[in-house]
Amino acid sequence: MLRAVWRWGVAAALLATFSVTLAPVAEGQGGSSQQSSLYSRIRQARAQRGAAVSRLHSAEAQLNACILRLRRAEADLRAAEARYLQTRKQIVETQEAVDKAKRELAEAQGVLAQRLVAMRKSGNSDYLAVAMGATDFTDLAGRTYLFNELAAADADLVGRIDRRRAETEQRVIELERQKRQAAADREKIEEARKVIQAETETKAILAAQAQAEVQAHNAHVAQLEAEAARLSAQVTRTYSSGGGYQGSWSGSWGRPTSGVITSHYGPRWGRNHNGVDIAAPTGTPVTSAGDGKVIFAGQMSGYGNIMIVDHGGGTTTWYGHLSGFTASPGQVVSKGDQIGKVGSTGRSTGPHLHWEVRENGKPINPLR
Numbered sequence: 001m002l003r004a005v006w007r008w009g010v011a012a013a014l015l016a017t018f019s020v021t022l023a024p025v026a027e028g029q030g031g032s033s034q035q036s037s038l039y040s041r042i043r044q045a046r047a048q049r050g051a052a053v054s055r056l057h058s059a060e061a062q063l064n065a066c067i068l069r070l071r072r073a074e075a076d077l078r079a080a081e082a083r084y085l086q087t088r089k090q091i092v093e094t095q096e097a098v099d100k101a102k103r104e105l106a107e108a109q110g111v112l113a114q115r116l117v118a119m120r121k122s123g124n125s126d127y128l129a130v131a132m133g134a135t136d137f138t139d140l141a142g143r144t145y146l147f148n149e150l151a152a153a154d155a156d157l158v159g160r161i162d163r164r165r166a167e168t169e170q171r172v173i174e175l176e177r178q179k180r181q182a183a184a185d186r187e188k189i190e191e192a193r194k195v196i197q198a199e200t201e202t203k204a205i206l207a208a209q210a211q212a213e214v215q216a217h218n219a220h221v222a223q224l225e226a227e228a229a230r231l232s233a234q235v236t237r238t239y240s241s242g243g244g245y246q247g248s249w250s251g252s253w254g255r256p257t258s259g260v261i262t263s264h265y266g267p268r269w270g271r272n273h274n275g276v277d278i279a280a281p282t283g284t285p286v287t288s289a290g291d292g293k294v295i296f297a298g299q300m301s302g303y304g305n306i307m308i309v310d311h312g313g314g315t316t317t318w319y320g321h322l323s324g325f326t327a328s329p330g331q332v333v334s335k336g337d338q339i340g341k342v343g344s345t346g347r348s349t350g351p352h353l354h355w356e357v358r359e360n361g362k363p364i365n366p367l368r
Contacts (some may be wrong), residue, residue, distance in 0.1 A: 041311035042224045056210035064208045066200040073193040081138035084182035091175045091252070098172060101165035124232050145278055228349040253289040253366060254335045256319060257342055257353045265365040275318065275356035282323050282351040284342040288333045289317050289366075297325045297340075303354065304346025315354050317366075320354035323344050 259280030263273055292311040300306045303320035307327065310316050323343025327333055344351045357366040 001335060023144055028300055038215060038224065038228050039349050042221065045217065045221045045224055049214065052213045052217050055216050056207070059203065059207040059210040063200070063203040066196065066203045070193070070196045070200050072342070073189060073196050077186065077189045077193055080182060080186040084179065084186055087175055087179040087182050091172060091179060094168060094172050094175055098165060098168040101161060101168055105161040105165055144156050225349060237310075253317070253357065254287065256289045256317075256355050257286045258350070259284065262352060263307065265363075265367065275320075275354050276366050277354055279350065279352040280342045282341070282343055284351075284353075285326075285338045286319055286322060286340040286342060286353055288327075288337050288339050289357075290335045292317070292333060294327050294329050294331045294333060294339065297327065297329050300346075302347045304348060305340075305343060306346075309333060309339070314360040316358050318354075318356035318358065320356070321352060323349045323351075 025067070257278055257280050259278040261276055262279045263277035265273060265276055267273070286307075288309050290309075290311050292309040294307060295310045296306070296308040298306070300320075303318070305322040305325070306320045307317060307322060307325060308316050308318050319340055321343050322340040322345065324341045325338040325339070326341065327337070333339055342351050342353050348354075355366060356363055358364065
């Protein structure tokens, strides 16, 4: 049942949720502005996907909790049904015992009644016959005792059977009460199970919708990233063929890699961009922009694989999103020496080099 609800929920959600299409980039737009807009949309889409994944995890947790409660309710219901059936069986068995006791009681009462009738009809003749047949006084006493004991035994048997009948009937009454209680418990548990079942089905639909939402976001992000890769490749081809905007290169620093500048130092997307982005194919050599010493080569949040070169006087250059390193910490390098390769590690939407210049730890414009 839940599996069918899940499949229905996924299908409905996929039809109703996130019919998102990515508008193609106009050919007439500049590569840098296109990429800036596209990267912004990618970050937004990833954030939306992250929120959808969180909702999915929450929905799945709630669904699993409902399923656990439902299984417990079903187990309780089976136990209540078993108690009800066992009590009903005991009632049948005890009622049979009551009927048997009634039959035995009727038989014993019949024997006792016949004996009493015979005694009344004969008057004292039975006692006289007993007395006349005695051989001596001791025999007479014994015969009289046996006669009285026989009548007393008949009466005692009737009493014991009647008490057993009464006790068994009381047991039937108690079992009937237990059966009614078991039936009430069973009905109460069944009502609770129905409520949990309905809640579980609702949670299954919500989880299916959350799953569909995540799938839609995954498709949206993949579409945006594919477009970003296509645009990056287009920009790179334009630069490689001699066209496109390379950007002016000023200052004493050497150009750290070939490719087109897609983002400059300064305000970008509501915050400061601390360096220069240069788009180039993955694996394009990255060179040191000046003489110095490698002081770091590893991973850093946002930058992915990054290398830092110390040039003395508190000045360092940073090379981010690398696909690999060709120099090691402690190695002295000269301006133009290869130190790594262009990549797309860290927070990156396509292969490019993020290059920074810092003085005493503070980013400055590399091209000033």
